[in-house]
Amino acid sequence: MFGKKEELNSVKDRVETIIGKNAEFQGKIISSGVLKIDGTMEGEIESESDIIISEGSKVKAQIKANNAVIAGEYQGNIFLKGKLYIKTSGKVIGDVKVEGIIVEEGAEFNGKCEMIRTENG
Template identity: 40%
Template sequence: MFSKESKKTNENKVSERNIVGKNTQISGEIISEGDFRIDGTLEGTIKTNGRVIIGETGFIKGKVECTNADIEGKFSGELIVSNTLTVKTSANINGDVIIGKLSVEPGASFNATCSMKGAVKEMKNNEQKGKEKTA
């Protein structure tokens, strides 16, 4: 009924969920394909194709590269989110941020330089469309 190919596809889609607990401190570099929830402290780097969640008690000082991020706690450093960054009311962000999309709730502290990856492409496309219409 099921081919070997469909079984392999399902096995590859299994996503890891990693949690750094409230009273845990980590220093170093973390590379993974799975999601991360940080409720403790991390000084260093996280690189993942998954989602990074910084809980209300969480703090990251360093560099984060991920697909999506939800921040409720504190972040200081360089944050690169290829898709959507969601900044919750209790969040405190300082540093440099590069994102695809941004959602900030009222009350959040967002003291960062911010650039959006997709904005430049959209402007170029709009300029070309405008030229095509007037030509």
């Protein structure tokens, strides 16, 4: 996933849950579908699918998910079965454990990265 621009756009089309730009959320979210955060969130996120943290958003949490796209500010640890994609506007502070990572030029990443292998990898 996230190997091609078309794949990234298809994830946006499958978003099931959105925390709006003017919303603030504290607590734990458990989701089976794609979660998009446009606002502010603090707590824990568990998803069987993907997480999108939009440009302008601020998230302080622990994430367990399939894949993640970060274009906003994120602080916390990330555990993914798949890939972490940090966009140019993204800022990640924390440790990550992922199968793959893509960091665009201009993005910020401050933490430790541990690469994992899936059974098929």
